[in-house]
Structures are given as structure tokens and as C-alpha cells.
Amino acid sequence: MWLVAPVSLILVAMLAYGLYHGVDAFLTAENPGKKPVSGQDNIKTTVTALTLVGAVLAALYAYRKQLLDEGASHRADATQLAERYTKAAEQLGHDQAAVRLAGVYAMARLADDWEEQRQVCINVLCAYLRMPYETDTSAEGYMKGEREVRLTIIRTIRDRLQDPDRAATWCGHDLDFTGAVFDGGDFAGARFTGGMVRFSGATFSNGAVDFDDAKFSGGTVSFGGATFSGGFVDFSTATFSGSRVSFNHALFSGSRVMFGAATFSGGTINFIRATFSSGMVDFEVAEFSGSRVSFNFAAFSGSNLKFGGTRLSGGTVSFNSATFSGGTVDFNSALVHAACTIVWGPLPAIPANQP
Template identity: 70%
Template sequence: MTNHFQRRPKQDGRHTPNLWPVWLVAPGALLLVALVAYGLFHGAELLLASENTDKTTKPVPVQDAIKTTVTVLTLAGAVLAALYAYRKQLLDEGTSHRADATQLTERYTKAAEQLGHEQAAVRLAGVYAMARLADDWPEQRQVCVDVLCAYLRMPYDTDTNAPGFRHGEREVRLTIIRIIRSHLQDPTEATTWCGRSLDFTGATFDGGDFSGATFSGGRVDFVGATFSGGTVSFFGATFSGGRVDFVGATFSGGTVYFTGATFSGGTVYFGRSTFSGGRVDFIGATFSHGQVTFGRATFSGGRVHFTRASFSGGTVAFTRATFSGGTVYFGGATFSGGRVDFVGATFSDGQVYFARARFSGGTVALSRATFSGGEVNFFGATFSGSQLNFRETTFSGSQLNFRETTFSGGLANFRGSAFSSGTVTFGGATVSGGRVDFRSSQVGAAANIDWGPLPPVLVNQP
């Protein structure tokens, strides 16, 4: 049932003041004025009579009471006129806002049409027009951003000889990425896109620059994206919140740089991704919090670099990842906290290098991993405090190298591990403190193990 005494509901986008209906306001205003006039007349009469206390004088003239009443009503009329003018101003502003909304809608339609044009130059104009519209239209900024991201998700053929190849398309796509990057530089700017959702699901990248971007909220999706060539840069980017998702992405060529990036919060997911070529680079990155995960990822080729990265907190996880080729480097990295996790990983080939890394805290976990090939190398690493966990790990073939490693503190734990074949060497290692524990481990006759300076009691303990 309709309630006729309700104010009109607010209609988003129409910018119309939320006013009472005129047919209800006008009679009410007339009735109120009549009541006020009647009250003022009698009030003025009583006031003037109270001032005339001499009973010998004449009664208060009616004209004086009327004059006082008219004066007060004039003032009331002025107030009502001001209210009317204010109401008219609100209506005029509503008209102006509707005109602005109409203009913004027309700009959106034109920009969208330009993005679909056959000529690359016109599409470029559409890109800039849509970006400018996003800055001018905060209420629909996410919609404009979504349109630009949707353009990158459209089918894109990088083969110049393919029938569907569009000349100039790469420049259009790189321009979109540059515009997105420029809006992610400063979260305090009025036109920032920080915290907005960016959806690149299934997109194909053969280049792009996100360097210096700040991901402080929202969600950025590269789910199922393909990196087939060129360079995609997150150089110096800051991840202090939100989620950047590369789940199921394919890295078959090119380079993705996270060099010098800062991970002080948020999450970057590479779970179930495939690395068959190319390079993902975290050289010099800082991990004080947050999480980077490669869980169940497949490494059949390519390289992932954490060289000289700093881990004072957070997690880098390769849980249940498969290494059948390729290389993961932690050379020269510093571990003062946090966790690097290879729990349940399978190594049938490829290399994982921790050469000359420094462990003063935190944990590197390779427990329940399976080594049937490949190499894990800790050459020249320093353990002054931290935990290296190989518990219940199976070595049926591979190389585990601790040559010239220094153990002055912390724990290297191999309890419950099985060495049926392969090579493990501690030759040239220095054990001046800490603990290397092989208790309850099983060492088969085919295993080639150089115990180096390790105490025999730890080797032969059942």
C-alpha cells in the first residue's frame, strides 16, 4: 500500500532534492501562517495592554495591535521567501547535476565506442578519454577502470603473421598498463586508483610497466594470465595490503620483475602456476610481512630469483610444488625471520640454490619433500640461528650440498629422513655451535654421503 505522506525516495544518479510533495506542503504552510497570525494578533494585543497600566487611559487601539502583527508577519514572510529561494536553489542544483550526469554518460559512450574502433590511433584516444572520465567521475570510477581492464582481457595474438593480428594493438595495451600504473603511485591523491579492483583474468601479457605501484587494498587478478614474452615490471612496487593473484598463470617466456619490491603486508599468489620458461625476479625484495605463495606450482623450466632478498617476516611458500626443471635462487638472501616453505614439494630435476645465504632467524622447511633428482645447494651459507627442517624427507636421488657451510647456531633437522641414493655432502662445513640432527634417519648403502665434520653419534643414532 502506498503511503502518500512519505517523502519521495532518493533516486541515485538523479540528484533531485528529497522534498515533501507540494500538495501536502502548501495547505500546511497556509494553515500554519493563519495560526501564527491569529496568535500574533492576540499576543500583540495582550502585550500592549500590559504596558498600559493606567486604568484612566483609553483602551489599546486595534490599529496598534494590527500594526505589530503585520510587522511580525512581514519578518515571517521574509524568512519564508528565503526558504523558497533555498528550495529553488536546490532544484536548480539538481538540474545542473543531472546535466553533468548526462554529459558524463555521453563521454562514457563515446570513449567506449572509440575503444572498439578498427584504427589503433582511435583506440588510443578512447583509452585516454576513459581514463580522464574515471578521474572526473568518482561515482563510476570503478566502472571506467573495469572497462580498461576488460580491454586487456580480450583475445590478443602476439604473432605478427597470424590472420587476426592487429597492427598497433600492443601499443594500445601498453598504454592502458602505463595509465593504470600512474594512478597507483600515490594513495593520497584524489584521483588514485589504489584500493580499486583490477581484473586481468586470462589476459595475455608481452610487456607492461607497474613499477612503483602501491597495492594497499583491493584485489588485483592475473588469474590464468599468460606471460609469453617481453617484460612485465613491478620494480619497486609496494604490497602493504590487498591481494595480487597469479593463480594458474602461465610463464612460458619473458620476464616478470618484482626487483626491489616491498612486501609489508598483503598476499601474492602464484599457486598452481606453470613455469616452463622465462624469469620471475624478486632480487633485492624485502619481506617484512605478507605472503608470497607458489603452492602446487609446476617448474619445468625458467628461473625464479630471490637473490639478495631480505626476509625479516612473512612467508614464501612452495608447498607441494613440483620441480621437474628450472631454477629457484635464494643466493645471498638474508633470513632474520619469517618462513620459506617447501613442505611436500617434489624435486625430480632442477635446482634450488641457497648459496651464501645468511640464516640468523626464521625457518626453511623442506619436511616431507621428495628428492628423486635435481639439486638443493647451501654452499657457503651461514647458520647463526634459524631452523632448517628436512624431517621425514625422502632422498632417492639428487644432490644436497652443504660444502663450506657454517653452523654456529640454530638447527638442521634430518630426523626421520630416508637416504636410499643420491649425494649429500658436508665437506668443508664448519660446526662450531648449533645442532645438525640425523637421529632416526635411514641411510642406504647406495647413498653417497660425505659427513665432513659432523659427529658420528648423530649419523649412526637409530
């Protein structure tokens, strides 16, 4: 301080001296042959110039101070958010189900508040569902209250996928449920818009998983290699518009998968090399317009596939190279427009308006 203050005063004095003589020379040049400019006028002009320079310097200082304050505030917020993340993660790993439930809500609130790391928080909740899960209450690894924790995570995700225009929406973010075990869950009304949604290798056993009135628009949804070994998976009244949905290599064994009254407009839904060994997949009263549905190389042995009352006004439904060794494929009362093509086996495509 004792060094900076004198130096600053000397610099100000030198600036004032330079300005004074500069102003005197300028005013004299502007008034050639006239009465010399008085020292008082020079001083006034110099003081005005110094005041202007001081104001500019003060503004720069204030701006710099504001940036420093904002940076400090941002670092403080980041530190607080990081502490909240650590605490929520610790709660999710707690032995007691009630504490884990608190961790679910804490992580979800943090994702809403922390846009920069929202995907990371979503990843943590999805990773929880991917952890080993024992559904048998008599098994050694069964954890009391765990089912409620997992159902709460699913509801929490669903609630934040309801409106793409909502502030802090989770629509468009990646959701990775690869290998997860579902014995229930409610995704009703969710809006899967963009991003990658993975149920690859997931197991749907018992309970009901509800995608009723869900909307899939753009992006990719994969159920590739998933196992439907029981329970009920409901896509009734869901809308698929321009998205890619894959059930490739999925196994349907004893479950009911319902697409009743669903709407498919554009995009693709593939069951390539899927295995239908029992149970039912129901597209009754669904509407297809310009989309492609492929059961190519699928194996049907004892399951029921229903297209009763379905309206096909465009696109293609293909069973190319599919094998049937039991079960039924039912198009009873289906309304097939000439613009739609149904492909069977290795035969060439047959326009739907021909016998």
C-alpha cells in the same frame, strides 16, 4: 496563476487579521489596568511579525530553489558524464588503433572526473586487456597497433597507482586481469594498497613486464594459475608488507621471474602446487622478516630457484611435499636468522641455526 494569486492574498489577509487581534490581546494582557494599547502599536507589531514570517518563507523558498538547481545541475553533469562514457566506449571498440588509443585516454580522464563510477571505468580498461589478443604478427587474428593500445592501458593504470593520497587515485580499487595476455607492460612504482588485484590465469609470453619498486600493502594479489612461458617478469626492489600474494598452480616455463632485492615483511607469498619446468625464479639479495613463503607441493623439473645472498630474519620458507626431478635450489651466501624456519619435504621443521 489567476487562482493562486487571489487565494494567496486572502491567506495573507487572514494571517494579518489574526496577527493583529492576537497582538492586541497579547499587549493588553501584558498591560492590565493601564492605558489601552493603540491601534498604531498593534499595526507596527503585526507588520514586524509579518516581515519576519515573510523572511522565513523567502529563506525556505531560496533554499528549496537551491536544492532544485543543484539537483538539475547534478542531473546535467551525470548526463554529460554518461555521454562521455558512451563515446569513450565506442572509441575503444573502433577498428583503427589510433581511435582506440583516444578511447583509452578518454576513459581514464572520465574515471578521474567521475568518482561514483570510477570502478566501472577501471573495469572497462581491464576488460579490454582480458579480450583475446594475438601476439603473432603472422597470425590471422593479429591487429596492427593493438600492442601499443594495450601497453598504453597498462601505463595509464600505473600512472594512477603511484600515490594513494593523490586526488582521484586508483589505489584501493579492484583490478581484474584474469586470463589476460601480457607481452610487455610497465607497472613500476605502482602502489597496490587494498582491493583485489587479479592476474589469475594470465599469460606472460615474451617481452618484459615490470613491477620494479612496486609496493603491495594489504589486500590480495593473485597470479594463481598464471603461465610464465617466456620473457621477463621483474619484481626487483618491490615491497610486500602485510599483503597476500598467490602464485598457486602457476606454471613457470622458460621465463625469468625476478624478486631480487625485494622486501617481504609480514603477509604471505604462496607458490603452492606451482610447476617449475624451466627458466629461473630469483630471490637473490631479497629480505624476509616475519613473512611466510610457501612452495608446498610445488614441482621442480629443470628450473633454477635462487636465494643467494638472501636475508631471512623471521617467518618461514617451506618446501613441504615439494618434488625435485632436476634443476637447482640455491641458498648460497644466504643469511638465515635463528627466528626463521626452513621446512623441507615431509621432514619436521628444522630451525635454521642448526646444520
